[in-house]
Every structure is written in structure tokens, then in C-alpha cells.
Amino acid sequence: MNELPRLVPAPISIVFSEAELDLESFEREYQSLSESDDDPISQWLKLAKARGETAESDPVLLNLMVELHRKIDALEAFIKNETPKRLSLTNEAEIESIGFEHFQLKSSLLQTGKTYYGRIEMPVHPKRDVGVFFEAQSEALAKFTRIHERDEKEWASYMTARERVQIREAREKKD
Numbered sequence: 001m002n003e004l005p006r007l008v009p010a011p012i013s014i015v016f017s018e019a020e021l022d023l024e025s026f027e028r029e030y031q032s033l034s035e036s037d038d039d040p041i042s043q044w045l046k047l048a049k050a051r052g053e054t055a056e057s058d059p060v061l062l063n064l065m066v067e068l069h070r071k072i073d074a075l076e077a078f079i080k081n082e083t084p085k086r087l088s089l090t091n092e093a094e095i096e097s098i099g100f101e102h103f104q105l106k107s108s109l110l111q112t113g114k115t116y117y118g119r120i121e122m123p124v125h126p127k128r129d130v131g132v133f134f135e136a137q138s139e140a141l142a143k144f145t146r147i148h149e150r151d152e153k154e155w156a157s158y159m160t161a162r163e164r165v166q167i168r169e170a171r172e173k174k175d
Helices: 023-034 040-050 059-079 149-174
Strands: 008-018 091-098 102-105 115-122 128-136 141-147
Touching (some): 008 102, 008 149, 023 115, 040 059, 115 149
Antiparallel strands (some): 008 091, 008 115, 115 128
């Protein structure tokens, strides 16, 4: 019995291609996006945390400083006209709604049963691309088959936040 997953509206987009087109390259990009923390400041912070050097630091202030450093790095890259190397993917679509393991496209662009690789730009702080592999459950409904653990947690948090917005809007309509 195929039950439809619980989905909530979410205004995000995805770029994707069939995974079999270039599985090796898609796998390489997926792995590189797993730790898009691979910027030098993030590596330094991980090492400092592992050595216990941040134990007496204010975590909020530390995170703000790291994000400020990333912004400066991003500005420097912009000025130098450097862009992150991303694979060119064949389809671009708007995601209509999301669930914990699923998402629904606005358009019917998928072939049921096929596996795809995609990048979703997460609208969270800091903004970043999330690499995912997913299988088409229908022409518009997809289920994640692979997503990195950190990205999965961020996705679940975003989905929960979207649910809260929906509940708040429903309450406001009642009043």
C-alpha cells in the first residue's frame, strides 16, 4: 500500500540530472559537497574544537566570527571573479513541497523508478548547496536515496520550520 508522504509547502529549487549520465562525476561532486566546510576557517575551527581550544569561547560569537570570515572570503572570490566549480546539470525545477525524506516538484519532470543526482540550494544560514541522490516515486514526487548526515539534519530542521510557518498562518486565518 503506497501511502503519500506528509509534505509542507517550501519555496526552494533544485537542479538535477539522471544519475546514470555521469555517475562518477556526480559521485565526486556529491562527496565534495558533503563537507562544504572544507574552507580553511572551517578546518581550523574543527581542529580547534577537537583539541579543546574553544571550550572557553562563546559559541555564538565564535560562529559569527567564522561566518564573517566566510563572507570576506566570498567577497574576495567575487572580486577575483572566482566561482565554485559545479557540474552542469540538465534540469532546473521548483520544489513545491517537502517532507523528511521526500520532495514534490511543481512540474512533472521525472521518470518513475529512475535515480537522479541533484543540488538543492538550502535557504538557511549560511546558504549552501546540498548534493542529493533521489529516486522518482512518480513524475513529480521524489524520495532521497542518499543525503549526507549533516544535510539531512539541516533538511529536517528546514522542514520543521516550514511546518511552523504553515501552522502560524493557519492560526492567523482563524483569528
